[in-house]
Amino acid sequence: MxxxxxxxxxxxxxxxxxxxxxxxxxxxxxxxxxxxxxxxxxxxxxxxxxxxxxxxxxxxxxxxxxxxxxxxxxxxxxxxxxxxxxxxxxxxxxxxxxxxxxxxxxxxxxxWRPYPDAAEVLRTLRERGVGIAVVSNIGWDPRPVFRAHGLDAWVDGYALSYEHGVQKPDVRLFRVACDALGTAPGDVLMVGDDKVADGGAANLGCAVHFVDHLPVAERPAGLRPVLGLIE
Incomplete structure (x- = not known):
C-alpha cells in the first residue's frame, strides 16, 4: 500500500x-x-x-x-x-x-498544546509529498489553533463535523477529507486516538493507526511511528 x-x-x-x-x-x-x-x-x-x-x-x-x-x-x-x-x-x-x-x-x-512531535511529523510528511488533512468531531473552528501554534502551513484541508452536519465514525466525513486531498481512500492513512470514531475510516477503505490519548508531557513521540508507516 x-x-x-x-x-x-x-x-x-x-x-x-x-x-x-x-x-x-x-x-x-x-x-x-x-x-x-x-x-x-x-x-x-x-x-x-x-x-x-x-x-x-x-x-x-x-x-x-x-x-x-x-x-x-x-x-x-x-x-x-x-x-x-x-x-x-x-x-x-x-x-x-x-x-x-x-x-x-x-x-x-x-x-491547547501541540504534542511535542506534531510539527516534526507534519513537516516531514509534507517534505515527502504526502497530503495532510484534519478530520475532527468538533463544534467550532480549530484553524486558529493551528495558526497560533505554527502547524497550519502543513495542513491541506479540514473536515470538521459541525461544518458538514455529520460526525465520525460516519464515513461521509472521512470522504470529505479524502476528496479535499484529491486522494483515493485506499491510499490514505487515518491517525487518531478513538478506536470507534477514528476507526470508522476503515469502512471507507483507509488504513488506520491509533495513538494514545495522553497528556502532552507523557507522549513525546507518539506520532513518529506514522513516518515509518509511510516509508
Missing part, C-alpha cells in the same frame, strides 16, 4: 487541551475574579468528572436530559455548546457567568 495522504484527528492526536484547573483559572481571570487554590482545585475536579471540558475526560455520569444531545453534540456549533455548558451546569459554580466563560476559553489557542 502506498500512502499518499494522511488524515489526523485534532484533540488527543495532534493537540491536547489544557488541564481542568488551568482551564478554570483562565476563565476566572477573564472575568476578573479568582478563587482560593483549594476551592479552585475542587471545582476543577468536579467539572472534569462531569465531562464539561471539551477534549478532556468523558462524563462519569450522563444526566438523562443530556444523553440524546451528547450523542450528536458534534453535528452543529449550537449542539456542541449546549452539551458542554449543560454538563458544566451540573456543577454549581460561584459565578453563573463562568459557564459561558469556560466554553469560550476552551476555543482559544492558548488552551
Amino acid at each position: 502506498t500512502i499518499k495522504g494522511v488524515l489526523f484527528d485534532f484533540s488527543g492526536t495532534l493537540f491536547r487541551i489544557e488541564p481542568a484547573r488551568d482551564w478554570l483559572r483562565a476563565a476566572l481571570d477573564a472575568r476578573g475574579s479568582a478563587l482560593p487554590e483549594a476551592e479552585l482545585a475542587g471545582y476543577a475536579e468536579r467539572l472534569a468528572a462531569a465531562g464539561a471540558l471539551p477534549g478532556g475526560s468523558s462524563p462519569q455520569r450522563m444526566p438523562p436530559g443530556l444523553a440524546g444531545l451528547w450523542k450528536t453534540r458534534d453535528e452543529s456549533a449550537e449542539r456542541h455548546r449546549a452539551a458542554y455548558t449543560g454538563l458544566a451546569r451540573q456543577v454549581e459554580l460561584p459565578d453563573p457567568g463562568l459557564y459561558d466563560a469556560l466554553y469560550e476559553r476552551h476555543m482559544r489557542p492558548a488552551a
